Amino acid sequence: MLRSYLQIALKVLRRRKFFTAISLFGISFTLLVLMVVTALLDHVFAPHAPETRGHRTLGVFGVSIQSETGSGTGFPGFKVLDHCARDLPGVEEVSFFRLQGNVTSYVGGEKIRSFLKATDDAFWRILDFELIEGRTIDAHDFNERRQVAVLNETTRGKFFGAGQALGETIRIDGRSFEVIGVVRDVPIVRIVPYSEIWIPYTTARTEDYRQQYRGDFMALLLAERRSDFDQIRAEYAARVSAMPPPEGYDTVISGADTFFEFVSRQLFGQRMQSSHPGRLRAALGLAALLFLMLPTLNLVNLNVSRILERASEIGVRRSFGASRGHLLLQFVLENVVLTVLGGLLGLGLSALVLAAINDSGVIPYAEFALNLRVFGWGMAGALLFGVLSGAYPAWRMSRLDPVDGLKGSAS
Amino acid sequence: MIQLNNVTKSYHTERIETLALDAVTLSIADGEFVAIMGPSGCGKTTLLNLMGLLDTPDAGELLLDDQSIGGQSDRKLSRLRNRKIGFVFQSFHLVQDLNVVDNVEVPLLYRPGVSGRERRRLAREALDQVGLSSRIFHFPNQLSGGQQQRVAVARAIVGAPQILLADEPTGNLDSRMGDEIMDLLKQRHDAGSTVVMVTHDQRMADCADRTVRLFDGRQVQ
Ligand SMILES: Nc1ncnc2c1ncn2[C@@H]1O[C@H](COP(=O)(O)OP(=O)(O)OP(=O)(O)O)[C@@H](O)[C@H]1O
Numbered sequence: 137m138l139r140s141y142l143q144i145a146l147k148v149l150r151r152r153k154f155f156t157a158i159s160l161f162g163i164s165f166t167l168l169v170l171m172v173v174t175a176l177l178d179h180v181f182a183p184h185a186p187e188t189r190g191h192r193t194l195g196v197f198g199v200s201i202q203s204e205t206g207s208g209t210g211f212p213g214f215k216v217l218d219h220c221a222r223d224l225p226g227v228e229e230v231s232f233f234r235l236q237g238n239v240t241s242y243v244g245g246e247k248i249r250s251f252l253k254a255t256d257d258a259f260w261r262i263l264d265f266e267l268i269e270g271r272t273i274d275a276h277d278f279n280e281r282r283q284v285a286v287l288n289e290t291t292r293g294k295f296f297g298a299g300q301a302l303g304e305t306i307r308i309d310g311r312s313f314e315v316i317g318v319v320r321d322v323p324i325v326r327i328v329p330y331s332e333i334w335i336p337y338t339t340a341r342t343e344d345y346r347q348q349y350r351g352d353f354m355a356l357l358l359a360e361r362r363s364d365f366d367q368i369r370a371e372y373a374a375r376v377s378a379m380p381p382p383e384g385y386d387t388v389i390s391g392a393d394t395f396f397e398f399v400s401r402q403l404f405g406q407r408m409q410s411s412h413p414g415r416l417r418a419a420l421g422l423a424a425l426l427f428l429m430l431p432t433l434n435l436v437n438l439n440v441s442r443i444l445e446r447a448s449e450i451g452v453r454r455s456f457g458a459s460r461g462h463l464l465l466q467f468v469l470e471n472v473v474l475t476v477l478g479g480l481l482g483l484g485l486s487a488l489v490l491a492a493i494n495d496s497g498v499i500p501y502a503e504f505a506l507n508l509r510v511f512g513w514g515m516a517g518a519l520l521f522g523v524l525s526g527a528y529p530a531w532r533m534s535r536l537d538p539v540d541g542l543k544g545s546a547s
Numbered sequence: 548m549i550q551l552n553n554v555t556k557s558y559h560t561e562r563i564e565t566l567a568l569d570a571v572t573l574s575i576a577d578g579e580f581v582a583i584m585g586p587s588g589c590g591k592t593t594l595l596n597l598m599g600l601l602d603t604p605d606a607g608e609l610l611l612d613d614q615s616i617g618g619q620s621d622r623k624l625s626r627l628r629n630r631k632i633g634f635v636f637q638s639f640h641l642v643q644d645l646n647v648v649d650n651v652e653v654p655l656l657y658r659p660g661v662s663g664r665e666r667r668r669l670a671r672e673a674l675d676q677v678g679l680s681s682r683i684f685h686f687p688n689q690l691s692g693g694q695q696q697r698v699a700v701a702r703a704i705v706g707a708p709q710i711l712l713a714d715e716p717t718g719n720l721d722s723r724m725g726d727e728i729m730d731l732l733k734q735r736h737d738a739g740s741t742v743v744m745v746t747h748d749q750r751m752a753d754c755a756d757r758t759v760r761l762f763d764g765r766q767v768q
């Protein structure tokens with residue numbers, strides 16, 4: 137029976153070309169926007185290469201120190217990480233790294249600005265960079281404070297064009313580093329791995345960073361198993377709260393989070409004391425729903441305005457044995473077919489839009505793509521949209537009295 | 548058997564109340580062919596709607612096969628309409644968005660267990676009977692009034708209903724076409740169906756076993 141309804145729905149939509157066209161336009165545009173946003177979020181939060189072990193990686197992305205009179209929140213300082221994040225039970229590998237921001241180099245009189253990260257050697261074992269040539273930073277480089285650098289592909293091009301890079305020296309903010317490796321570009325939205333140049337953080341000019349509670353560090357914790365997450369979080373939080381606070385402060389707060397949890401901690405955690413991934417998910421869902429609201433009401437309106445037009449059809453179907461339930465199902469399904477078609481169209485359009493964003497260079501090294509996850513969410517959105525906008529008009533239609541329906545428009 | 552006991556039906560509009568049927572008592576036996584006649588506005592369509600379970604009486608009782616219809620659930624009524632009753636409406640009422648054969652398939656769509664192929668076969672057969680097999684993919688607005696009437700008849704008989712309710716089924720047809728439709732109704736009657744037909748045409752009424760005359764919502768002898 138469902139199949140027959142589907143066939144009928146397609147026939148009706150094909151027959152009502154004008155209605156179908158304007159509905160499809162609205163639906164596909166709405167879902168296009170939703171899918172592009174979903175693709176962006178997916179790109180930021182879901183594990184993509186080089187975070188191939190993302191599902192068992194936690195991070196420390198923030199620290200807050202608080203006193204009676206005020207508080208300061210920011211990236212973690214080395215001291216907190218050094219004190220609390222080493223040798224956690226269940227953690228297989230731990231990495232500290234530094235966000236150093238933009239640095240300047242000159243090549244042949246031309247100025248090059250590059251983003252710089254300073255890492256340890258574990259960083260390269262936890263993350264799975266695609267090596268193009270040479271090698272990445274190892275324990276020897278790190279411990280011996282060797283002035284070595286790994287470049288991404290694009291930056292190699294900026295410094296050396298098509299020429300040899302390995303073994304050559306580049307100058308970063310006036311200091312010399314030997315190029316030991318080149319890795320494939322990583323999009324800027326992959327906050328943890330992203331950079332253009334990576335160096336060992338032991339090459340820093342001073343060791344002041346070792347005393348900082350707040351600084352420019354982050355930590356990655358690779359758990360043996362995902363099921364160890366709770367234990368790791370608990371132990372890390374306990375160590376942080378037991379840590380003596382800096383002069384003039386009385387509390388240190390920090391947590392081990394996934395990146396999504398960290399964002400929820402910043403948005404919803406009172407003074408960063410707790411993470412609320414559920415709330416963030418709910419907020420995102422709510423935003424999507426609100427965004428769906430207007431086109432939903434629009435489609436509801438369009439459908440309701442067609443009830444009168446379809447009164448005779450309803451009367452006929454009722455006279456020949458359609459129950460209210462039949463009609464409800466049939467009209468909702470008709471609408472769902474419409475929105476799912478719109479969804480597929482929107483999906484195609486969003487692939488084009490994402491490709492355009494990638495090409496435009498607005499977001500450095502962007503590699504937005506539709507994957508199964510985004511497709512799944514998009515189709516779920518389309519279905520929800522279809523049911524929401526179909527249910528009320530279908531209910532109204534199904535309540536129509538058969539006799540009134542037949543009277544409504546004598547054809 | 549269709550049995551009406553003291554059935555009353557009135558319509559309320561903003562200003563006036565119309566008594567469309569006034570205490571009608573009527574019994575139609577299984578397999579009977581009954582013609583209903585009367586001037587315009589006397590309540591013929593109203594009576595047919597009640598017998599077709601499309602409407603409910605304000606007072607009185609309607610029985611179908613000795614079962615009272617009052618208070619039945621929507622699902623039950625829908626099932627009865629689907630299994631037992633076929634309708635030919637006064638004004639065709641074809642679904643404009645569906646082509647001829649899809650229109651004829653409508654009653655079978657709500658009958659569980661009828662496959663798509665079976666539906667198509669039965670619909671083609673019914674269209675064959677009304678002489679429209681060459682137009683099955685036309686849309687209603689591409690047909691003449693007489694052709695639409697025949698589609699409506701095909702739709703009414705496709706499910707081989709026990710009761711056929713026809714509201715002026717020959718009203719829009721020339722006499723030759725009208726005779727053909729009458730032959731179809733007689734065929735259904737011969738096959739054992741109960742046929743109730745509204746008509747203004749005495750010649751048509753003469754084909755029936757019995758004629759019921761209405762005047763101002765009342766049955767007259
Ligand atoms: N929905 C309605 N609202 C108000 N009055 C109605 C309604 N339906 C029918 N009537 C009135 O009820 C009376 C009977 O109508 P009905 O349609 O049964 O007549 P009929 O005998 O079928 O007439 P015709 O031969 O013209 O088809 C008429 O006076 C009509 O105006």
Ligand SMILES: [Mg+2]
Pocket residue numbers: 591592593637714
């Ligand atoms: Mg009438």
